[in-house]
Amino acid sequence: xxxxxxxxxxxxxxxxxxxxxxxxxxxxxxxxxxxxxxxxxxxxxxxxxxxxxxxxxxxxxxxxxxxxxxxxxxxxxxxxxxxxxxxxxxxxxxxxxxxxxxxxxxxxxxxxxxxxxxxxxxxxxxxxxxxxxxxxxxxxxxxxxxxxxxxxxxxxxxxxxxxxxxxxxxxxxxxxxxxxxxxxxxxxxxxxxxxxxxxxxxxxxxxxxxxxxxxxxxxxxxxxxxxxxxxxxxxxxxxxxxxxxxxxxxxxxxxxxxxxxxxxxxxxxxxxxxxxxxxxxxxxxxxxxxxxxxxxxxxxxxxxxxxxxxxxxxxxxxxxxxxxxxxxxxxxxxxxxxxxxxxxxxxxxxxxxxxxxxxxxxxxxxxxxxxxxxxxxxxxxxxxxxxxxxxxxxxxxxxxxxxxxxxxxxxxxxxxxxxxxxxxxxxxxxxxxxx
Amino acid sequence: xxxxxxxxxxxxxxxxxxxxxxxxxxxxxxxxxxxxxxxxxxxxxxxxxxxxxxxxxxxxxxxxxxxxxxxxxxxxxxxxxxxxxxxxxxxxxxxxxxxxxxxxxxxxxxxxxxxxxxxxxxxxxxxxxxxxxxxxxxxxxxxxxxxxxxxxxxxxxxxxxxxxxxxxxxxxxxxxxxxxxxxxxxxxxxxxxxxxxxxxxxxxxxxxxxxxxxxxxxxxxxxxxxxxxxxxxxxxxxxxxxxxxxxxxxxxxxxxxxxxxxxxxxxxxxxxxxxxxxxxxxxxxxxxxxxxxxxxxxxxxxxxxxxxxxxxxxxxxxxxxxxxxxxxxxxxxxxxxxxxxxxxxxxxxxxxxxxxxxxxxxxxxxxxxxxxxxxxxxxxxxxxxxxxxxxxxxxxxxxxxxxxxxxxxxxxxxxxxxxxxxxxxxxxxxxxxxx
Numbered sequence: 001x002x003x004x005x006x007x008x009x010x011x012x013x014x015x016x017x018x019x020x021x022x023x024x025x026x027x028x029x030x031x032x033x034x035x036x037x038x039x040x041x042x043x044x045x046x047x048x049x050x051x052x053x054x055x056x057x058x059x060x061x062x063x064x065x066x067x068x069x070x071x072x073x074x075x076x077x078x079x080x081x082x083x084x085x086x087x088x089x090x091x092x093x094x095x096x097x098x099x100x101x102x103x104x105x106x107x108x109x110x111x112x113x114x115x116x117x118x119x120x121x122x123x124x125x126x127x128x129x130x131x132x133x134x135x136x137x138x139x140x141x142x143x144x145x146x147x148x149x150x151x152x153x154x155x156x157x158x159x160x161x162x163x164x165x166x167x168x169x170x171x172x173x174x175x176x177x178x179x180x181x182x183x184x185x186x187x188x189x190x191x192x193x194x195x196x197x198x199x200x201x202x203x204x205x206x207x208x209x210x211x212x213x214x215x216x217x218x219x220x221x222x223x224x225x226x227x228x229x230x231x232x233x234x235x236x237x238x239x240x241x242x243x244x245x246x247x248x249x250x251x252x253x254x255x256x257x258x259x260x261x262x263x264x265x266x267x268x269x270x271x272x273x274x275x276x277x278x279x280x281x282x283x284x285x286x287x288x289x290x291x292x293x294x295x296x297x298x299x300x301x302x303x304x305x306x307x308x309x310x311x312x313x314x315x316x317x318x319x320x321x322x323x324x325x326x327x328x329x330x331x332x333x334x335x336x337x338x339x340x341x342x343x344x345x346x347x348x349x350x351x352x353x354x355x356x357x358x359x360x361x362x363x364x365x366x367x368x369x370x371x372x373x374x375x376x377x378x379x380x381x382x383x384x385x386x387x388x389x390x391x392x393x394x395x396x397x398x399x400x401x402x403x404x405x406x407x408x409x410x411x412x413x414x415x416x417x418x419x420x421x422x423x424x425x426x427x428x429x430x431x432x433x434x435x
Numbered sequence: 436x437x438x439x440x441x442x443x444x445x446x447x448x449x450x451x452x453x454x455x456x457x458x459x460x461x462x463x464x465x466x467x468x469x470x471x472x473x474x475x476x477x478x479x480x481x482x483x484x485x486x487x488x489x490x491x492x493x494x495x496x497x498x499x500x501x502x503x504x505x506x507x508x509x510x511x512x513x514x515x516x517x518x519x520x521x522x523x524x525x526x527x528x529x530x531x532x533x534x535x536x537x538x539x540x541x542x543x544x545x546x547x548x549x550x551x552x553x554x555x556x557x558x559x560x561x562x563x564x565x566x567x568x569x570x571x572x573x574x575x576x577x578x579x580x581x582x583x584x585x586x587x588x589x590x591x592x593x594x595x596x597x598x599x600x601x602x603x604x605x606x607x608x609x610x611x612x613x614x615x616x617x618x619x620x621x622x623x624x625x626x627x628x629x630x631x632x633x634x635x636x637x638x639x640x641x642x643x644x645x646x647x648x649x650x651x652x653x654x655x656x657x658x659x660x661x662x663x664x665x666x667x668x669x670x671x672x673x674x675x676x677x678x679x680x681x682x683x684x685x686x687x688x689x690x691x692x693x694x695x696x697x698x699x700x701x702x703x704x705x706x707x708x709x710x711x712x713x714x715x716x717x718x719x720x721x722x723x724x725x726x727x728x729x730x731x732x733x734x735x736x737x738x739x740x741x742x743x744x745x746x747x748x749x750x751x752x753x754x755x756x757x758x759x760x761x762x763x764x765x766x767x768x769x770x771x772x773x774x775x776x777x778x779x780x781x782x783x784x785x786x787x788x789x790x791x792x793x794x795x796x797x798x799x800x801x802x803x804x805x806x807x808x809x810x811x812x813x814x815x816x817x818x819x820x821x822x823x824x825x826x827x828x829x830x831x832x833x834x835x836x837x838x839x840x841x842x843x844x845x846x847x848x849x850x851x852x853x854x855x856x857x858x859x860x861x862x863x864x865x866x867x868x869x870x
Contacts, residue, residue: 024593024594024737025736025737068543079518080518082518082547083515083517092842097842098842099840099843102820103818104734104818104819104820104823105734105784105786106510106734106786106820106823106824107734107820108503108504108554108820108822108824108826108827109827109831109834109835109838110827110835110839110843110844111551111555111559111850112504112551115517115550115551115553116546116547116551118547118550119546119547136597136598138601155459158459162571163571163674164674165674166571166574166673166674166675167573167603167673167674168602168674238602239598239601239682240601240678243678246678247674299540299541299542301460301538349541350460350539350540350541383538383539385537385544386544387542387543387544388539388542389541392544399544400545403544404544404545405533407531407533408534409545411854412546412548414853415546415850418849418850418853419846419849
């Protein structure tokens with residue numbers, strides 16, 4: 001909420017009324033300033049949930065979620081906002097109110113204009129009201145954490161998980177070993193890695209395998225806080241506790257037998273499930289304390305998903321930059337600076353979060369900048385997306401003409417000119433200067 | 436495929452190549468002329484299915500499905516094409532090729548332009564290539580048919596079914612008694628109503644209840660071919676045969692006990708399941724033989740869903756038009772003409788198909804036209820959609836300004852002018868003449 005030039009910042013926080021909810025059709029209509037978490041709490045006694053959930057739920061507004069086409073933790077199960085948003089009310093730059101507030105799941109009357117405002121980052125109009133299809137609350141939610149020795153095995157487990165859990169799979173998240181160490185290392189949070197420190201046979205066997213994997217990639221080593229280089233958080237949401245638990249237990253047993261996973265833990269109650277989720281959700285909070293964080297939110301085909309993190313670490317090492325590992329400090333490398341590199345994200349959507357923390361008290365060393373400058377071009381070479389779920393904003397707008405063709409950018413500009421000819425809405429965001 | 440004026444009809448049927456399929460990410464890329472059923476057959480050995488299915492699958496092309504934003508039988512489970520289409524290639528009116536062919540589930544780089552072409556009925560560009568997220572084939576599919584005494588009970592059963600089947604529910608279709616009679620009456624198809632002619636106790640009890648219901652609504656009576664005024668087809672698609680069957684059986688047992696349904700039959704093999712589906716899918720084919728068919732494809736809130744069919748029948752009766760019931764002929768009423776009125780559709784999406792067959796050999800009697808003219812205005816009063824899944828085309832384009840505001844239609848026109856300034860693409864479709 002920082003004006004970047006001669007701008008007025010518009011807050012919709014007083015437009016926070018829920019207008020209607022119909023449990024029979026599962027349709028919620030509300031004003032755009034409603035906080036995501038408030039909507040979730042409102043729906044709880046009606047046994048429904050919001051189709052999206054993300055770390056910022058306590059402060060983000062639904063209008064902003066839609067304007068940025070937010071993805072988040074439930075995308076795998078409930079899909080894109082282009083599917084769950086049924087209607088919008090939008091105020092245009094000329095003050096006209098566009099009433100697109102349908103409550104119907106199917107309505108093919110003319111062009112479906114609401115879609116151009118989803119993910120438009122506020123550049124085409126101001127979303128003021130929202131109509132959404134919200135899913136019924138699942139009767140049973142189960143959470144498991146598994147440890148794996150290599151990213152090859154993570155890929156195999158993705159296939160097994162899709163096959164074994166099918167329609168009840170609601171989250172499939174990646175936590176890398178350094179992310180795990182970092183979160184567990186925050187002693188005041190009191191979180192533990194349920195797969196660390198166990199003396200059971202599979203863990204011992206796996207620890208050895210980790211050593212081999214670590215030697216191969218040259219970056220990861222097992223530690224007390226994180227015996228494995230990779231973890232997957234699996235969540236099921238279904239209508240029958242007994243059936244769902246049976247499916248999840250069968251999957252873990254089979255994956256252990258086939259040595260795809262090295263160890264696994266199934267949450268026994270809601271408290272344990274929440275704790276496992278915190279191991280994933282607090283990664284972006286934990287890394288903020290390691291320095292100023294460069295965040296990359298990218299889509300990369302699953303086959304080469306984690307290679308981006310490995311390339312970043314390798315590049316930094318080659319440039320003589322120190323890599324912080326477990327614990328607070330690390331030697332500074334020959335450049336006298338140490339950075340922290342972690343990778344995590346949504347395996348089910350091929351959406352990786354690469355975070356790089358650099359020292360806060362000084363500008364980025366040129367060596368770091370050189371390496372980070374190679375990240376997004378590599379993503380484009382893989383036909384990935386340089387902005388998976390966070391939008392281009394102003395920082396990444398230079399990438400628009402690099403990832404989209406001249407013709408595509410021209411149509412985007414045409415739409416902007418039609419709806420906001422004076423360019424008063426969110427100026428300077430995502431549209432690059434005309435050449 | 437009939438030119439309406441001085442037009443050239445463009446066929447894409449030679450652009451029928453499948454370009455790539457990646458089972459790991461479940462992404463299919465193909466040319467727009469591919470026939471929907473060919474794509475389904477291609478995916479079968481890869482254990483995936485198309486996210487949409489409809490009666491015309493053997494002849495419709497995927498580009499046309501997307502241009503009309505087709506709904507169909509799997510909408511309830513796999514959602515809108517706005518969610519499953521990942522990318523498009525579109526040729527614009529000026530010959531430029533718009534490359535929007537992303538294969539990523541998440542890609543927030545600038546405006547997501549593909550959405551304006553989904554459901555645009557070919558008025559903004561010609562879709563030439565398609566990239567889609569296709570779901571893994573379910574391991575188990577189960578189909579049941581239940582008979583109900585009133586639409587009130589249908590509504591209660593919708594709630595029970597959503598709760599009991601949850602994430603495995605893949606279809607919830609309505610077949611009214613007259614539709615059932617008509618399809619079963621086509622002797623050459625050899626189909627039977629699995630809930631007819633059984634001597635089991637629940638059926639006998641239910642037949643009596645049907646009599647009462649029929650008296651109340653004044654239109655429906657039990658017959659040998661159709662002892663109930665309403666049927667629901669329930670389908671589950673899941674990953675575990677045993678779990679899915681248990682859920683479906685529990686639901687039917689409970690609904691019988693609570694007298695929400697009067698009878699039910701669970702298909703015991705694929706042949707029986709296909710036969711139950713035919714009872715639903717062949718309704719539009721069967722009614723074509725009853726005369727020239729007026730088809731209404733509308734969204735109506737579930738609460739008043741079937742009232743539209745009852746109002747049509749009642750209105751016709753009041754106007755002195757005869758209503759054909761079981762068997763071929765019917766007395767012609769005092770207007771000397773008899774019509775057939777059936778209602779069926781997708782309960783899960785609140786999408787009703789009202790079909791009215793009138794004699795082929797003469798123009799519509801004014802009495803019939805008067806009644807049919809009241810259908811869509813009533814739908815609009817209920818905040819329904821006059822075109823749920825079939826688009827406005829040219830027949831219904833006069834309804835665009837009646838259902839959408841002046842501002843909304845103006846933005847649609849602005850887009851059309853920007854992308855097709857000479858109006859050469861699908862002229863005369865859905866955009867009404869400028870006032």
